[in-house]
Amino acid sequence: MQSMDELFKGRHFEREVIVLCVRWYLRFKLSLRDLVEMMAERGLALAHTTIMRWVQRSVPEFEKRWNRFARKAGRSWRVDKTYVKVRGKWTYLYRAVDRAGETVDFRLSAHRDVKAAKAFFRKALETQGRAPMSITLDGYAASHRAVQELPAQNACWKDTRLRSSKYLNNMIEQDHRGVKSRINPMLGFKVFDCAAVTIAGVELQHRIRKGQFNLGRLHVRGQAAPAIWNDVLSA
Template sequence: MAERGLSLAHTTILRWVKRYTPEFVKRWNRLATTAGRSWRIDETYVKIRGKWAYLYRAVDRAGKTIDFRLSVRRDVAAAKAFFAKAIRTQGRAPETITLDGYAASHRAVREMKAGGLLSGRTKLRSSKYLNNLIEQDHRHIKSRVNVMLGFKRFRNAAITLSGIELMHRIRKDQFDLTRVHLKDTTSPSVWMAVLSAR
């Protein structure tokens, strides 16, 4: 903005993020491709008004983002809510779930299997080595969050993180842009075409 001679307050940018991010996410999600069925799941931490909140995230074995969910708590209910959201987003349950050693996440998977929300054939693995993929993926999100002035409200944090996650998915080429009928998907005009697609 400074290059264009515009002086903007941080609150103006925040208002833009709050207003436009949900619409961008909705429109881009129409073009999303399905991720793989071997999921690596982990949580990372985000500070909101001086208190830790928990960002549940999942990627497949190729590093494609499956889903994310910001939660005030890190417990069985939060893990189950994340799993349910991820399954809804992907339209199918995973064949394999790889977790770290946190007991609440393992219990959530067991309870979802018992309740029929996950197939009894879903394999559950606990491996710090296999979860290096998701740990590395957290870095891209945290690097964007760390340079910000901090979050004051949970809702603003959730919206901002959804925009950061969307940009990360775009970089990872997780969208089928052939469905927008563009000749040159590498052109910057692809952004405008995708955002204006109905």
């Protein structure tokens, strides 16, 4: 994890300006050019590509810093995938929430098959540090096969129950909306890796809105978002 000095070294704008632009872009339905106009009204001349580079450079480090305060999700997972267009082609965003609606994990994949589903579950296991007691899926066969084959690759999955229920998965389908409502105004991505980083930032903001971080030791209760971000990044 880089220090804050390393992350913002060589930038031509103050750290507060960079964090503000990145946070607003990920949180609100703003285009890069919208942000350029908003900054111009504040006397700052920016190019939209500058903000795009800030997003790509900053999001991985922001994730690392926020994840130090992340709470583990529950052990009943609802898993589903939604669609994101990259360079005119559909890609697949695998996502999971627990029974309380808190985000478990996510992964953007170019493919929708057993291998992609397994990769998502391995990532979720690494993030949460423990396998779920149950996984609820829709009827897509590849995802079912992936879960069935996981215990042979890692014994921690052997007690996980597999369920298939359209009704129980309404929760994850509703949760997709919070992410897609921000992604859709971006009008598609041109590069897969850039899309993955940007979506990671959107997901981070979505988790922050849900209150999935234990910030008690930072004493930030009641503070405005800019102050909270500053405290988290500086901690």
